[in-house]
Amino acid sequence: MFALPHAQHQPQDAARLDEIEDDLLARRARAEHEAWLGEVEGIDLTLTFLRQKRDETQRLARITRVNLGIPSVQSVPPARRE
Secondary structure, three states: OOOOOOOOOOHHHHHHHHHHHHHHHHHHHHHHHOOOHHHHHHHHHHHHHHHHHHHHHHHHHHOOOOOOOOOOOOOOOOOOOO
């Protein structure tokens, strides 16, 4: 089982998160059918983290990036020796 609380996702990762959720739901159904209660609990926890991460990813995708206009560092020519 894996958890995603510290994973950083980009907006383009949303489709992958959907795939992972589908897989987890299928695994949860099997675990429930087999009465693997510990496994069900672990999958539920992972699903919670995954859904939080997807919500965060969607929220971040709506935020407009702002160009702060920070200038780049330019190289200074070496001093001339005479």
